[in-house]
Amino acid sequence: MPSSRSRSIAVSIGSGVLSLLLAACTGVPGPAPASSSAPASSTDAAPTATFTFGTAAQPLGLDPALASDVESYRITRQVLEGLVGVDQTTGAPTPLLATEWAESDEGRAYTFKLREGVTFQDGTPFDASSVCANFNRWFNFPESLRKQAPGTSFKGVFKAHADQASLSIYKGCKAVTASNVRIDLTQPFTGFLQALTLPAFAMSSPQAMATQKADDLSQTRDGQPLSAYALHPVGTGPYTFASWDDSSVKLVSNKDYWGDKGQIGTINFVTYDHPQSRLQALLDGKIDGYDAVTVGNFDQLVKRGKQIIQRDPFSVMYLGMNQDVPILQNIKVRQAIELAVDKETLIRRFFIDNTAQATQFVPPKLSGFNNNAPSLGHDPAKAKALLEEAGYKGEELKFYYPLNVTRPYLPTPEKVYAELSKELTAVGLNVKPVPVDWADGYLQKVTSPGDHALHLLGWNGSYADPDNFVGPLFGEKNGEFGYQDPQVFSKIARARGLPEGDERTKQYQTINAQIAESVPAVPIAYPISALALSDRVLKYPASPVLNEVFTKVELKP
Template sequence: MPSRTVRRIAASIGAALLVLPLASCTGSLGPAPSSATASPTSSAAPTAVFTFGTGSEPLGLDPALVSDVESYRVTRQVLEGLVGVDQTTGEPTPLLATEWSQTDEGRTYEFKLRENVKFQDGTAFDAAAVCTNFNRWFNFSPALRKQASGTTFKGVFKAHADQAPLSIYKGCTAVAPDNVRIGLTQPFTGFLQALTLPAFAISSPKALAAEHADVLNQSRGGQPMSAYGLHPVGTGPYVFGSWDSGSVTLASNKDYWGDKGQIGTIKFVTYDQPQTRMQALLEGKIDAYDAVTVGNFDQLVKSGKQIIQRDPFSVMYLGMNQDVPILQNLKVRQAIEMGLDKDTLIRRFFIDNTAQASQFVPPKLSGFNNNAAALGYNPGKAKELLAEAGYKGEVLKFYYPLNVTRPYLPTPEKVYAEISRQLTAIGLNIKPMPVDWADGYLQKVTSPGDHALHLLGWNGSYSDPDNFVGPLFGANSGEFGYQDPQVFSKIARARGLPDGTDRTSQYQTINAQIAATVPAVPIAFPISALALSDRVLKYPASPVLNEVFTKVELKP
């Protein structure tokens, strides 16, 4: 008899707390009351204008084809997925699906869909729309994936239609207008958590077709995108308004099925330098901004501004590309790790309580390995290793981004300068390769190329260790040129194991093995912080950045 687990949950989603803990659950589905009705909404239309300062412009507004924080910050307001995230526990909660069940030992999921929901173009949301989206993601062509700035489907489902036997996605069936079945080829414990990712938000099939969503023949800031990527259409509480140079404007969705909140207009305004963001807040030009830096922290406090710190749920790292011949030598990679003074980097450039990282899974998640190998800072030993490896001064191109602030990397140029100084001190020949973030930095360092070293980070999107090690080290990638079939196999096995000691132990082993082979050097689990004006009473801060502005509370 196949196991059957049923999850029935209240469909109304409460307001978020101001400061939120992150649950360390990895898939627990506890009981909750059943309800399939939409949240009661106020008859009064929201009227407040809320202006938010961002660190960079979006790379595109089709969430299936981007993977950057600022794109998702916008698309989370416009589009919704089947499953949401509980702001206090991190567990899956109803969104476009009101309840779900799993059968066939976790290979089949059925979702009861919310009724009487419409996309912002007036078309009905139903099971057929869900399947249109899943099948679209599965059928992304290799050419499209290469053009896009970042796709998520492969990281979760392992492969697309061109490599169907390798994919864990089996298919989507519209059982009835309000019932959809998604089949997997093998169990995946984090499946429901993965569905909370912005990349799996459901777009209007009509808009996808009309705006030729899979034809990236448009451009914005040098980024290829489709007409749909310039004008997304979902079921969310805000409707896309405009995307001008340096700003995106959204308006309240008058037909939204849930709570519309207080805000009638959202303006995302880009300030790519920390000082200009802070100054805009102090001058009253914006109501909030993300990515407070060490250099601004004290001044904001002295000015009496509110600062909210998120629990650490990201990792900042120095990437190494083993497609560059000299980096195939383990001793060279170990020397690079031993040449890094992580304490100095964290003290100078990250907010207090940022922890040093020796692995890629944050401490709050099961699978974190307290005993993962860390070589430590030892510049003398690093020089010895380089000599043993036969390093002859080969040039290492070091890529780093300009004009951007990420939650995991508040001041990239300064971090680069210090790391470059440290690595030069042990005898490495570093060639700086600055690339403007808006000029395709993310694509350049995650695709095959000549990048030997690069600065990047990973912001977790759901509370499962697979969300960290799977996308980074679950398969060969252009970012690291990493080939370890044993680790690939262990990650594939661990993601399907049920929660418990065996799964935790497997991820601990994976973390230790990655640490021992040094495909990249984890540096910090950064604390990220937002600054708010006095006008803001509550802000739905989330470690996984699931921050929908209907939950913002403003002073009358």
């Protein structure tokens, strides 16, 4: 583990920032003030700096409506923008492509005033009709497309698509005028504005989507089905897509961007899929920074005097279980698996210092966290006894884990797997390893129906609301867990419409306790993630929700 000296040198991204973010997380603000920043003048000097950032994996696709992995979002945040942004200090929704908004019909309608004079990077105008084109595209995603691209976020937020319209929170979009658009909902949704900050709801050029057949996944890249549009996204953001090859993605400054263009004219996202190779690239001056610092890198970075910036924990790493595998339908087997897991050892060996043990799937600083959620603890002897009571006869459990990747919630997957496998085998479970390269569709394999009994994964929160954690994971039966609890599903659906306050908080506390009681998965850690930066970087906009747009990076002259 990093020494106490290492910890004192590391820069912590303030818990005060996150606490402010969380305090404002679920209330729906009234009309927002117009943005105080005027559009950049067309005579402003063009940015000239080049910034090279090391990533842990290639993006799975650059259409954020269809790919939700960290590396895809990291890139699309630079190219596309949504109606609503996130204040870097408070975490509250802020004007972005919408300059102000108003709620009506008891929370069932939101009217947005759009920023005028904005164009997409292909020269087409951004207006109310383009907003509706995007919303209606997401709503009308056909089932066949959703099966090909399980990274879609629309259903997780709005609950259903057009083929089950009666179940959907989304009702429709209307262009009131060219610069005013109204989104109608079927019921109140407290986290609606926060949800719109997701990269998945960024605005794409309707013309580019039509020309590049955004809903036709006829292309492939590293085994991932993609559309031509997902290989060349077009938004309104400060950077435009330039190229994507086997190891890097290149973006260049958008000369017609409406806002602050910053210092950086060219961004290169270069993939180094091993932690040591990212570290060495930074030490060699090949990159200006990288994400997903591991415990093994930490002390080396400190000894070399490199900057380390830590994000407040806003993710949960877990051991998933699939109840579509018959033996895992027995709660005593699932409880035995939880009892076999030594969270303390896993965290001490493989996570950055001060990472906390997880007892539930909502981080501690979010409203709805339950201090009394049931946790069985670590007790191998009791685990063995439960397996005997359950009549476990050595049935094989296929354990999927990813190779050649580092995630903010899972810094060293192979090592974490090895420790977990040892602990599970020690209590008598028959574990069969199934290693899958991340780039070979690991995420799709473990979140789709299949033979995965156990798997390693995590969830990084994208906006500060408990629904962003329990809703996508446990709001309905899915291919990842095979979890079926209509009572929990109903409670989650009700909680997301409750106004901020004690009743909503208590409802999420009840939900967290009920999920923990039935053990659909084992939450292990609330990981602290960290970035390493070269001396060239004066400021980096680290964010617990990874809302890190590179116009805000400041470099030495």
